[in-house]
Amino acid sequence: MDLQQKLSHLFNLNYDIVAEYLVKRLREYIAESGKKGGIVGVSGGIDSAVVATLLSRATHNYFFLLLPSSSTPARDVQDALELTEMLGGRDKREVVEIDGIVREVGSRVKSEDPLVLGNAKARIRMTLLYAFAQKLDYLVIGTGDKSEILLGYFTKYGDGGVDVLPIGDLYKTQVRLLGRHLGVPEKIVTKPSSPALWEGQTAEGELGLSYEVADAILYSRFEEMKGPEEVAKELGVDISLVRRVDELVMRSQHKRLPPEIFRLSGRAINSDWRYPRAWA
Ligand SMILES: Nc1ncnc2c1ncn2[C@@H]1O[C@H](COP(=O)(O)OP(=O)(O)OC[C@H]2O[C@@H]([n+]3cccc(C(=O)O)c3)[C@H](O)[C@@H]2O)[C@@H](O)[C@H]1O
Ligand SMILES: Nc1ncnc2c1ncn2[C@@H]1O[C@H](COP(=O)(O)OP(=O)(O)OP(=O)(O)O)[C@@H](O)[C@H]1O
Numbered sequence: 001m002d003l004q005q006k007l008s009h010l011f012n013l014n015y016d017i018v019a020e021y022l023v024k025r026l027r028e029y030i031a032e033s034g035k036k037g038g039i040v041g042v043s044g045g046i047d048s049a050v051v052a053t054l055l056s057r058a059t060h061n062y063f064f065l066l067l068p069s070s071s072t073p074a075r076d077v078q079d080a081l082e083l084t085e086m087l088g089g090r091d092k093r094e095v096v097e098i099d100g101i102v103r104e105v106g107s108r109v110k111s112e113d114p115l116v117l118g119n120a121k122a123r124i125r126m127t128l129l130y131a132f133a134q135k136l137d138y139l140v141i142g143t144g145d146k147s148e149i150l151l152g153y154f155t156k157y158g159d160g161g162v163d164v165l166p167i168g169d170l171y172k173t174q175v176r177l178l179g180r181h182l183g184v185p186e187k188i189v190t191k192p193s194s195p196a197l198w199e200g201q202t203a204e205g206e207l208g209l210s211y212e213v214a215d216a217i218l219y220s221r222f223e224e225m226k227g228p229e230e231v232a233k234e235l236g237v238d239i240s241l242v243r244r245v246d247e248l249v250m251r252s253q254h255k256r257l258p259p260e261i262f263r264l265s266g267r268a269i270n271s272d273w274r275y276p277r278a279w280a
């Protein structure tokens with residue numbers, strides 16, 4: 001199977017059923033949490049557009065927060081405004097510009113490093129989302145997809161700091177197809193992914209590979225469990241690319257797990273221990 005065949009194999013889901021299932025799970029998850037609804041940060045990119053659409057179908061109690069900064073392209077703000085208007089109207093959203101808070105943090109940290117300030121931006125957004133969520137008695141609905149989560153391409157406790165990840169089992173390429181299926185405007189479906197944490201940043205530029213290649217490699221390595229040489233040969237990509245993807249997955253393990261507790265007794269209370277339901 002070459003790259004294109006692998007991708008069509010990957011893409012080949014029944015998106016009607018996927019959409020119906022995710023909407024149902026989101027509705028159930030919110031109900032079981034005891035919270036009234038859900039809030040999502042809407043950036044103008046595909047992941048948040050898909051999650052916002054699913055959320056608006058799962059419950060009437062949804063809220064969209066637009067949190068632009070100076071590095072957010074004007075077109076993204078416009079697309080996020082249009083999308084949220086289409087989904088819920090102006091009374092279901094708010095725009096909070098974050099540059100003032102970013103400047104404040106930057107002046108205390110005394111760093112010009114775009115990564116330091118960029119990750120701070122993602123954590124400032126998380127802080128605002130949680131504050132609004134608590135005010136409304138809502139959950140924070142996350143937008144991470146399987147590609148970003150596996151590659152560790154998210155800010156720990158920033159956009160990674162959420163209550164639930166409805167599209168976390170869909171690769172980026174699949175999220176785009178689901179978006180098209182859900183009626184997300186085509187300009188968002190085809191827009192290149194970007195965290196927009198600094199000017200000109202693109203996901204594929206920073207990662208050094210396209211999401212299509214990344215998804216095919218991830219699928220072959222971690223779902224089909226094929227060896228690196230076999231994957232490189234099958235997809236017609238350089239072995240160094242496969243090894244790079246492996247390295248990204250390995251190095252980001254800490255982002256996908258709760259912080260390690262150094263055990264003094266039998267179990268770690270944040271991972272392999274649950275409050276026994278029978279006692280409730
Ligand atoms: N082994 C280990 N065990 C426990 N913790 C460990 C650790 N290694 C690092 N850490 C901690 O993790 C921190 C590094 O992680 P983090 O702060 O996330 O920072 P980092 O992974 O360096 O940067 C985040 C990356 O995600 C990208 N991003 C961010 C936000 C959104 C999106 C998007 O796609 O929209 C993408 C961003 O462009 C950048 O490339 C370290 O400073 C350290 O505190
Ligand atoms: N300007 C913003 N306003 C509101 N939320 C934002 C903003 N920028 C980022 N976020 C939040 O952080 C999440 C992570 O950003 P990310 O760029 O990965 O997602 P996206 O823009 O929805 O899709 P893509 O990955 O294709 O760019 C967003 O989905 C959104 O929830």
Ligand SMILES: [Mg+2]
Binds near residue numbers: 043045046193194196
């Ligand atoms: Mg984006």
